[in-house]
Amino acid sequence: MSNRLRTEIQEEEVEKELLIEERPVPDTPENLVTNLLRRGVVSTDAVTRALPFVFFLALLGMVYIANRHQAENNIRNIDKLSKEVKELSWDYKTTKADMAFKSTQTEVAKRVDTLGITEPVQPPQKLVDAEVER
Numbered sequence: 350m351s352n353r354l355r356t357e358i359q360e361e362e363v364e365k366e367l368l369i370e371e372r373p374v375p376d377t378p379e380n381l382v383t384n385l386l387r388r389g390v391v392s393t394d395a396v397t398r399a400l401p402f403v404f405f406l407a408l409l410g411m412v413y414i415a416n417r418h419q420a421e422n423n424i425r426n427i428d429k430l431s432k433e434v435k436e437l438s439w440d441y442k443t444t445k446a447d448m449a450f451k452s453t454q455t456e457v458a459k460r461v462d463t464l465g466i467t468e469p470v471q472p473p474q475k476l477v478d479a480e481v482e483r
Contacts, residue, residue: 450456458468 451460
């Protein structure tokens with residue numbers, strides 16, 4: 350009896366292995382792409398042939414985006430440099446005004462007074478050679 354039981358068990362296992370489970374095909378959602386591919390308007394062969402063009406369009410899109418980023422970076426740099434130029438222009442104008450103020454006669458007289466140099470009180474005199482007068 351044990352042999353008969355073993356053979357029955359082995360046969361059942363073989364039958365289980367032979368049975369192919371049929372899984373239900375999942376329903377794909379009805380949308381434009383699946384309808385186009387199923388109904389034959391656009392075949393998979395046509396889609397495959399169009400892939401290089403799609404990749405080319407994707408590459409153009411990436412180049413466009415990179416170009417846009419580069420242009421925005423250039424605009425930011427231009428704004429930053431124009432602000433720096435304005436700031437340097439203000440520094441130049443204040444320094445120029447300060448130098449104009451410090452080079453006036455009264456300011457120069459105040460600064461050299463600490464060195465012991467004084468402003469002459471007599472006007473300058475013209476030196477004339479005695480022989481030239483004759």
